[in-house]
Amino acid sequence: MKRTMKIIVLTTLASFLLLGSTVSAGFHGKHQCGQHGKGIMASLTTEQRDQVFTMIQEMHDQGKAPDEIHAAVRTKLEGFGIEVPDTFMMGPRHHGQGMKMIHDQLNESQQKEIREMVCQMHQDGKQRDEIHAAVKVKLESYGIDVPENFMMMHGKHRGPGMKMIHSQLNEVQRDAIRSQICEMRQSGTSQQEIQSKVQEMVKGYGIELPDGNCIGGNWGSTSPEILDGAELTNTTIKATSHPNPFNPDVTISYELQDAGQVTVQIYDLQGQSISTVKNGYQNAGSYEVVWNGKNANGQKVSSGTYFYKITAGDQTLTKQIIMTK
Numbered sequence: 231m232k233r234t235m236k237i238i239v240l241t242t243l244a245s246f247l248l249l250g251s252t253v254s255a256g257f258h259g260k261h262q263c264g265q266h267g268k269g270i271m272a273s274l275t276t277e278q279r280d281q282v283f284t285m286i287q288e289m290h291d292q293g294k295a296p297d298e299i300h301a302a303v304r305t306k307l308e309g310f311g312i313e314v315p316d317t318f319m320m321g322p323r324h325h326g327q328g329m330k331m332i333h334d335q336l337n338e339s340q341q342k343e344i345r346e347m348v349c350q351m352h353q354d355g356k357q358r359d360e361i362h363a364a365v366k367v368k369l370e371s372y373g374i375d376v377p378e379n380f381m382m383m384h385g386k387h388r389g390p391g392m393k394m395i396h397s398q399l400n401e402v403q404r405d406a407i408r409s410q411i412c413e414m415r416q417s418g419t420s421q422q423e424i425q426s427k428v429q430e431m432v433k434g435y436g437i438e439l440p441d442g443n444c445i446g447g448n449w450g451s452t453s454p455e456i457l458d459g460a461e462l463t464n465t466t467i468k469a470t471s472h473p474n475p476f477n478p479d480v481t482i483s484y485e486l487q488d489a490g491q492v493t494v495q496i497y498d499l500q501g502q503s504i505s506t507v508k509n510g511y512q513n514a515g516s517y518e519v520v521w522n523g524k525n526a527n528g529q530k531v532s533s534g535t536y537f538y539k540i541t542a543g544d545q546t547l548t549k550q551i552i553m554t555k
Contacts, residue, residue: 273312282306335374344368355422398437400501402537405548407431412465431550434535435499467540467547475552478523478530482507482538489513490543496521497537497548504531512542523553 285306289299307314344365351361369376407428414424433439469484482494494508504525521538524530533555539548
């Protein structure tokens with residue numbers, strides 16, 4: 231629960247960098263950026279902004295000093311080809327009536343109530359301004375004096391327990407989640423549907439989600455912490471499996487855009503490779519392989535969740551399949 235408000239502090243810090251003083255001066259005191267913040271934000275893509283937010287959060291979690299974070303952000307911006315003014319500063323040097331003071335005035339029950347409200351509004355598809363206004367009203371109902379310049383960058387909120395969840399996902403599971411998100415994005419699926427699917431997948435991996443935890447609200451558009459900062463890059467490989475769920479065999483159909491060495495491997499829920507159903511050179515085109523539900527030793531595997539991973543050159547695609555009893 232404390233992590234929720236900490237993320238708000240971190241992203242408010244980032245908002246000072248990216249949005250300029252008009253939204254965050256109330257927290258950080260007198261600024262030194264002038265209007266440069268707005269120019270920087272206009273120069274960044276959504277992916278670049280997400281990289282900056284993620285880096286700030288990771289460095290903060292590692293206990294890095296503010297000056298180190300400031301230097302790293304400057305380097306990151308310059309790496310994007312952005313001219314950073316000599317007067318560039320990112321705070322806070324002090325919080326005044328800032329998020330830390332607000333957090334300190336909230337008891338555990340109030341923190342939980344705010345967290346659950348924000349999560350529910352994300353799931354309901356509410357806009358950023360609506361969530362911001364609702365949080366402000368809620369804080370004022372607790373008798374907390376909220377500054378006029380109050381700004382909560384909840385759009386980057388990842389909710390509590392995200393690192394805990396990430397630590398429980400193996401690489402194959404993260405790849406499957408990433409592939410699922412990319413596929414749903416390409417088909418125009420709503421953010422709420424993506425979030426629900428990802429939650430379903432995580433629960434299916436035996437990972438317990440904290441009550442009220444809104445995971446996935448940021449997963450369909452950026453590279454979230456739960457995927458270890460991995461970019462949601464679309465692959466050129468297209469694949470489907472049928473039937474799914476299956477028993478005893480499943481047919482994996484896939485399409486290659488380019489010729490090259492191709493492998494199709496089967497992994498268990500723990501991320502261990504248990505069978506290779508294809509390993510060889512293939513030209514561009516459509517193909518099918520069949521997995522008979524057996525491991526490399528020819529033994530029938532038990533029912534449960536499995537994954538197939540197609541690797542073609544530098545392209546990979548991982549999707550999950552379910553074997554029924």
